[in-house]
Amino acid sequence: MKNLWRVLGIAAVVGVGIMIYRMIKQYREDSVFDLAPAAAAPGQKRSISPELLSILADPADKGPIELLTDGQGKEWLVNRRNGYRYPVEDGIPIMLLEEGEKNKDESLIQK
Amino acid sequence: MIPETPTHAAIKSLVQAQFAPAAQAYVTSATHAYGVDLARLVALAKPRGHEIVLDVATGGGHTALAFAPHVRLVVASDLTFSMLQAARQHIQAQGFQNVAYVRAEAEQLPCPPASLDIITCRVAAHHFADVCAFVQSAAAALRPGGQLLISDHIGLDDPEQDAFMDRFERWRDPSHVRAYTYAEWRDFCGAAGLQVEVCEDDPREAYEFDSWTARLRMSEAERHALSDWLLAAPAHLRERFGVVAQDGRVVAVQGTFGIVVARKG
Numbered sequence: 001m002k003n004l005w006r007v008l009g010i011a012a013v014v015g016v017g018i019m020i021y022r023m024i025k026q027y028r029e030d031s032v033f034d035l036a037p038a039a040a041a042p043g044q045k046r047s048i049s050p051e052l053l054s055i056l057a058d059p060a061d062k063g064p065i066e067l068l069t070d071g072q073g074k075e076w077l078v079n080r081r082n083g084y085r086y087p088v089e090d091g092i093p094i095m096l097l098e099e100g101e102k103n104k105d106e107s108l109i110q111k
Numbered sequence: 112m113i114p115e116t117p118t119h120a121a122i123k124s125l126v127q128a129q130f131a132p133a134a135q136a137y138v139t140s141a142t143h144a145y146g147v148d149l150a151r152l153v154a155l156a157k158p159r160g161h162e163i164v165l166d167v168a169t170g171g172g173h174t175a176l177a178f179a180p181h182v183r184l185v186v187a188s189d190l191t192f193s194m195l196q197a198a199r200q201h202i203q204a205q206g207f208q209n210v211a212y213v214r215a216e217a218e219q220l221p222c223p224p225a226s227l228d229i230i231t232c233r234v235a236a237h238h239f240a241d242v243c244a245f246v247q248s249a250a251a252a253l254r255p256g257g258q259l260l261i262s263d264h265i266g267l268d269d270p271e272q273d274a275f276m277d278r279f280e281r282w283r284d285p286s287h288v289r290a291y292t293y294a295e296w297r298d299f300c301g302a303a304g305l306q307v308e309v310c311e312d313d314p315r316e317a318y319e320f321d322s323w324t325a326r327l328r329m330s331e332a333e334r335h336a337l338s339d340w341l342l343a344a345p346a347h348l349r350e351r352f353g354v355v356a357q358d359g360r361v362v363a364v365q366g367t368f369g370i371v372v373a374r375k376g
Binding site: 056 | 184186190196215222224
């Protein structure tokens with residue numbers, strides 16, 4: 001009987017641990033753009049110049065895109081019409097349609 | 112046997128597989144770095160200093176580097192990420208900071224309509240899965256009066272010569288899709304609303320067979336096979352393509368190149 005309670009206790013602790021992990025993970029995903037600055041943080045150099053940004057478009061609809069920085073400091077070029085997100089890797093925008101689709105975030109769409 | 116024409120996705124994969132490991136070789140390749148067509152492209156474009164240029168499929172970045180001193184901004188684009196990194200390293204080492212780098216597909220340029228003054232594409236269009244889509248995309252991105260400058264392998268009007276050249280180019284480089292004739296370029300540009308202003312031959316030196324085949328990592332057996340095939344060709348084709356042999360092995364063969372300039376009305 002004592003062993004049964006011990007096993008149940010361990011299972012409960014593990015379950016609570018998994019729930020907390022999932023909650024944190026979900027929170028981080030949901031808040032990925034909470035800190036998205038319109039301009040670079042002090043001391044942080046943005047990799048995309050305003051001039052380059054002005055001549056970049058979503059290859060899907062050729063419309064304007066925004067440069068956003070997520071909670072982890074990673075830069076994305078975002079189309080708010082369809083939620084496509086294009087990553088910036090090593091300072092190089094990856095403007096491939098399949099990347100935008102793969103990283104789509106519908107919560108970013110502004111009607 | 113001539114390989115079947117691969118699908119769009121297969122061509123993209125082939126191109127990246129072909130060029131990613133050879134990125135540095137394309138930066139240092141004499142054929143790509145020192146072609147007289149580089150200066151000719153700049154001369155034909157006649158930049159005045161304010162222009163925004165997109166160099167599509169920049170490879171080793173040589174065209175972007177040629178234009179950088181003459182324009183406000185060059186955007187060097189390529190499908191292969193490691194090519195862009197190699198190009199950036201090369202261009203920054205020359206002291207130019209007005210060049211940006213973007214990974215993009217030639218057929219789906221990530222640029223707003225009427226946003227660019229000049230689009231260049233050198234020794235690359237023969238790799239594109241859909242060259243018509245590229246020209247359409249470029250035409251849309253050009254401002255009225257903007258120019259599209261192509262420097263590339265040029266197909267030949269003589270079907271026998273054209274097929275022979277296509278065979279040895281694709282044998283050496285499976286990502287070589289097609290060298291288009293001037294007439295085909297006129298059709299592509301016309302359909303996209305561009306007016307072709309210049310079609311001129313670019314007489315280049317013959318390929319130095321060993322380095323030409325080594326750059327794309329052909330096996331020794333394949334190099335021998337290609338060499339034997341070239342030597343077995345009819346005399347008029349060997350002469351037309353400048354096949355030179357030494358000790359029973361090909362040491363040189365000639366491709367055909369040209370420049371096409373089209374303007375948006």
